[in-house]
Amino acid sequence: MIAGTGAGRFGRAGMYLALALCAVIAVLPVLYMASISLQPAEQAMSESGLLLPASPAAAVRDGAANYGSVLGDGAVDFPLYFRNTLVIALLSVAGVVVSSVIVAYGFARVPWRGRGTCFLVLLATMMIPFPVVMVPLFVIFRSLGWIGTFMPLWIPAWFGSAFSIFLLRQFYLTIPRELDEAARIDGCGHLGILLRILVPLSLPAILVVALLHFMYVWNDFLGPLVFLTHRDQYTLALGLELYMSRLGTTPWNLLMAASTIMVVPVLLLFLLAQRSFIEGISTSGVKG
Amino acid sequence: MTWKRTMTGLLWISPWLIGFACFTVLPLVLGVWYSMTDWTLLEAPVAVGMEHYTRMLHDEVVHAATRNTLVYIVITIPLLTVVSIALAMLLSRPARFIAFWRVAVFAPSVLPLVALATIFKLMYDGELGVINRGLEATGLRGPGWFTDETWAMVAIILMNLWVVGPAMVIYLASLRDVPRDLHEAASIDGVGWWGRLVHVTLPMISPVILFNVIIGLVNAAQVFVVPYIMTGGGPNRATYFWSMYVYDAAFRYGDMGYASALGVVQFLAILLLTIGLLLIGRRFVFYRGAVS
Numbered sequence A: 001m002i003a004g005t006g007a008g009r010f011g012r013a014g015m016y017l018a019l020a021l022c023a024v025i026a027v028l029p030v031l032y033m034a035s036i037s038l039q040p041a042e043q044a045m046s047e048s049g050l051l052l053p054a055s056p057a058a059a060v061r062d063g064a065a066n067y068g069s070v071l072g073d074g075a076v077d078f079p080l081y082f083r084n085t086l087v088i089a090l091l092s093v094a095g096v097v098v099s100s101v102i103v104a105y106g107f108a109r110v111p112w113r114g115r116g117t118c119f120l121v122l123l124a125t126m127m128i129p130f131p132v133v134m135v136p137l138f139v140i141f142r143s144l145g146w147i148g149t150f151m152p153l154w155i156p157a158w159f160g161s162a163f164s165i166f167l168l169r170q171f172y173l174t175i176p177r178e179l180d181e182a183a184r185i186d187g188c189g190h191l192g193i194l195l196r197i198l199v200p201l202s203l204p205a206i207l208v209v210a211l212l213h214f215m216y217v218w219n220d221f222l223g224p225l226v227f228l229t230h231r232d233q234y235t236l237a238l239g240l241e242l243y244m245s246r247l248g249t250t251p252w253n254l255l256m257a258a259s260t261i262m263v264v265p266v267l268l269l270f271l272l273a274q275r276s277f278i279e280g281i282s283t284s285g286v287k288g
Numbered sequence B: 001m002t003w004k005r006t007m008t009g010l011l012w013i014s015p016w017l018i019g020f021a022c023f024t025v026l027p028l029v030l031g032v033w034y035s036m037t038d039w040t041l042l043e044a045p046v047a048v049g050m051e052h053y054t055r056m057l058h059d060e061v062v063h064a065a066t067r068n069t070l071v072y073i074v075i076t077i078p079l080l081t082v083v084s085i086a087l088a089m090l091l092s093r094p095a096r097f098i099a100f101w102r103v104a105v106f107a108p109s110v111l112p113l114v115a116l117a118t119i120f121k122l123m124y125d126g127e128l129g130v131i132n133r134g135l136e137a138t139g140l141r142g143p144g145w146f147t148d149e150t151w152a153m154v155a156i157i158l159m160n161l162w163v164v165g166p167a168m169v170i171y172l173a174s175l176r177d178v179p180r181d182l183h184e185a186a187s188i189d190g191v192g193w194w195g196r197l198v199h200v201t202l203p204m205i206s207p208v209i210l211f212n213v214i215i216g217l218v219n220a221a222q223v224f225v226v227p228y229i230m231t232g233g234g235p236n237r238a239t240y241f242w243s244m245y246v247y248d249a250a251f252r253y254g255d256m257g258y259a260s261a262l263g264v265v266q267f268l269a270i271l272l273l274t275i276g277l278l279l280i281g282r283r284f285v286f287y288r289g290a291v292s
Helices: A008-037 A056-072 A078-108 A115-125 A130-143 A151-159 A162-173 A177-185 A190-201 A203-219 A222-227 A236-245 A252-272 A274-286 B002-012 B014-034 B051-057 B060-091 B098-110 B113-124 B130-137 B149-163 B165-176 B180-188 B193-221 B225-230 B242-252 B256-284
Strands: none
Touching (some): A008 A056, A008 A252, A056 A078, A078 A115, A078 A151, A078 A162, A078 A190, A078 A236, A078 A252, A078 B014, A115 A162, A115 B014, A130 A151, A130 A222, A130 B014, A130 B242, A130 B256, A151 A203, A151 B014, A162 A203, A162 A274, A177 A190, A190 A203, A203 A252, A222 A236, A222 B242, A236 A252, A236 B113, A252 B113, A274 B098, A274 B165, B002 B014, B014 B256, B051 B256, B060 B098, B060 B165, B060 B193, B060 B242, B098 B149, B098 B165, B113 B130, B113 B149, B113 B225, B149 B225, B165 B193, B193 B256, B242 B256
C-alpha cells in the first residue's frame, strides 16, 4: 500500500475523518433543502427556527402541506412543467442516441480521407459556449417559426451532439475488428455491422450517453430561457426561477419543496447508474 | 476507390455535418454580420460597420463585466484544480466503502445548477441562512453575502466547490494510470510525500490537468446561471458577467446587433485564451509517449 507508507494507524484514522468530512460537506446542501421543505413557513422563515423539523410527525404534516401546495395551487404549474421537461428530454435523448450511434460509426469504422481533421473539428465544437451563438440561433429559429415551441430544444439533438459522438466513437474503437470481418464474410454491409455487432456490444455506452444527455436537458436553464416564450411551455428550471421571482418575499419552504421535486429524478438516475455514469465522464479525459 | 470511400464516410457523418453547418457555422457567421448592424428585430437590420465594437470600448457595463469575468476565471480555475486533485487523491486511496465516499462527493455535481443556486441562495441568506447562523454559533459575524460587492463574488466562486465532480473523476482515472514502480523507486530513494507529489504524480497527470483547465476556462468564461439566480448581477454590478450582458442586450434591451458583437468578442477571447493555454501547456506538460 504505497499511499499508506509510514502513515500508520493515525494516517488511516485521519483519512477516514477527511473522507467523512468531505462527504458530509458535499451532501449538506441537499439535506438542508430536504429539511426546509418539510418545515412550516413560520419555522423556515424565522431567524431562530430549528434546522430540522420539530418532530417526524410534524415533518410529515408540513411536508404534505408544502408539496401539496407546490403541486396543487396552480400559481406556478409544476406538474405541467414536469411534463414539459420530460417531453423535451425524451425527444432530445432519442435524437442524440440515434444520430450519435450512426455518426460515431463513420468516425470509428469507415476509413476515409479527412476523417481525422473532421474529428478534430468535432472536438473543437465542444469548446464553443452557448452564449456566443444564442443570439444568432434565436434569429434562425425565429425565422423558422420555432420560437415559442419546444422545437429549438430538441430538433438540434437529432443532428448528434459532439460529446456523445466522441464517447461512442471511443467505445467502438475498443470492440475488436475481427468481429466486423466475420460479419462482412457473412454478407453484412456497414449498416449490418453497426446494427448486429457494434450496437449490441455498446449498449452500456449508449446508456451512458442517454443518461448524460437526459441530465443535460433536465438541468438546462439558458436554452429554455431564451427559446420558450409562453408560460405554459416552461420547464422545471424556468418554473423554479419563476417561483422565486414572482413573489415579494420568497416562500423558502415551498421553494425548497419545488427544488426537491426537480432534483429527485436526476439524483435517483445518478444513484442507479453511478458506476457507468462516472466511467463515462472519466473516458472524456483519457485522451487529454 | 478513395473517392467512393470518402463519400461513404461523409454519408455516415452527414447528420452531424448538417447540424454543424446549421447550428454552429451559420450562427457564427451570422453573428459576425449582425454585430455590424443595428437591429431590434422589428425593422430590417441597418449596417453600421464597427460602431458596436468602438462603443464597447467606452461602455462601463462592458468594463464591469470584463473585470468580473476575468477575476472569476483567475480565482476559480486554480481553486478548482487544487481542490479536485486533492479530492481525487483522497478518494484514490484504498479505503473501506470507497464507492460510497465517491458517490457522496460526486452527487451534488449532478444537481441542476438552478436548484443548487437556489439552495445556496438560502444558505447564504443574511438572516435565515445556515452559513451565517453557523458562524454566529461560533461567535463570528458572517458577512452580508449578497449586499457586499466582494463577498457576493466570493459566494459565487465558493459554490463551485460543490460541482467539482466531473474534473475530480477525470483526475481519479488518471491517478490510476500513474505507474506504481515510479512511486516505489522514489520512496526507496528517500523522497517524501510532497516530493513524490511534485516530481512524480503531478508531471504524470499534467496532460489531464491541462485538459481540465481548458474545460474549466470555457465553463468559467460563460458563467451565467449561478449569478443570474443568486445575485442577479448585483450588488452594484459586482457579479455581472459577460454572458449576462449578452443575454440582457439581446433579450431585455432588444439590441441584437450589440448583443452579437458582445458574443463575437466573447468567442474570440475564449479562443485566444485557449490557444494561449495550449502554448503554455506545451512547455510544462509531460507526455509519456514523448520521452526520447
